[in-house]
Amino acid sequence: MPTISEKILAQKAGLNKVEAGQIVEASVDHIMVNDVTGLPAFEVYKKNFSKVKPKRERIVLIPDHYVPNKDIKSAEQAKAMREFAKRYKIDNYFEVGRGGVCHQIMIESGFVAPGRLIVGADSHTCSYGALGAFSTGIGSTEAACAMASGKLWFKVPETQKFIVHGRPNDYVMGKDIILHVIGDIGVEGSLYKTMEWYGTTIDSLTIADRISIANMAVEAGAKAGIIPPDKKVEEYLKYRVRGQYKPVYSDRNARYSGIFEYSAKDIPPTVAEPFLPEKTKPASEVSVRIDQAYLGSCTNGRIEDMRAAARVLKGRKVHPDVRMIVVPASTEIQRRMMFEGLTDIFIQAGAFVSGPTCGACLGGYMGVLANEEVCVSTTNRNFVGRMGDKGSKTYLANPYVVAASAVTGKITDPNELK
């Protein structure tokens, strides 16, 4: 009767079975920190565990938020990570120019696999559920503790089942599906729970689209967002995964705290209006002028997302009143974009193409907004002041919508583009 989450947590805690609500101490397969969340973790480690040999093969250090460094303080932060890696001989360190956004690197570099328990000091660590892992965001102090002991406490979550069936409409991606669901259940709809995803629509999605869905589980308050692994996951991992893995599936009569069903035909290209990811509307019903179009992030910075946007931008130009910023999520994606001619399509259209970084997603740099400016973005949050001045506004959308909007100068459903 157990769910995927219950099985993985039981296994890693060395228990026969666990129940939702129970608190367990489990062994984690990997602990990841980025440049922003790493600094507090390293300071805690130095102060309290300096003589303890950390679990070096499990630790993954990925600078992404403020790299290449945007100012002196971020340079000091990144330096702290580099020094920690050197001091404790941590091989899994991804330097600027050979890395990217932390969640993309974790997945691309084969740390993620079905059945693993992975924690990361970043809220979008839930992304790895797209490959059947139980992965969740944690804080810096506990990341340091987990680096020292290899274990962490978890409250076993209840699980909700989400079923989406039918063929996705044109220009609809994983992003629209998760936005649609969050619009339905709210930003607290899955608070503390695991979202498990099923249905013919989910089966039909690429790994990239599945990652978008798992990535935004946290925006519904979820602890984890898991898609049972299938052949596509197996294929993806074949030449990539580090080590062995064993997929975990929910029992057929697993107990769910709620079951939600959706029909893909009801899901159009969707945007989330300021200032919450749950304020969703069909893109066709939003007519708002934009100043900036942003394509990138752990949510939608993959090659499939770039291809989608390039499909719209090919032969078109970015609107004179708009700046478009394209930010691949990793060095590997940056190269693919070049090989496939996508980089040139973007530049020819009048967009700015950057190297991999978290950039403006959290108002870091690479496209911060001024007062009263409006951005349509493939990122995952649109809280007040998220991408810049508190008087700025961010609309969340999929890559097709962002590209179409960049062309027209206002939020546009790509179906309506001439």
Place this chain on the structure above:
Amino acid sequence: MKKKERVWRFGNNVDTDQIIPAGYLVTADKKELARHAFERVRPEFAKKVKPGDIIVAGKNFGSGSSREHAPRALMGAGISCVIAESFARIFFRNSINIGLPLVEAKVDVKNGDRIEVDFTSGKIKTKKKVYGFKELPPFLLKLIESGGLVQYTKKKLK
């Protein structure tokens, strides 16, 4: 805690970008972070907050990022505890792990009211009434009693 402390009232979905904007995530120092707490949404907070003050909020307090800088900023500001109808989970974990007391309860108070939170008896006393709140699970109480996750981990590693 037997003193009546001042309330800072917030609504629902107070997210971590409100608590501490991303631009300040270049230090881990509590006092430094406290200087920018709620800067964009409640600019007077950083200047006027006094040690002992209590935050009372609605649902989903601390939603958004995993940044531990959020509870650290509140601790640095001297906030003695946060009372909310519900907490976002990473904020909850971070607070427990670093020793910022949290209480899950729905209380009817206004900004500026003075209330008393008694952790031993599990009661919140406002001007109008007394609210009870549920104790944390035993393991989490043990963590807090140990002085936080770091102390707990150190003991286990010995």
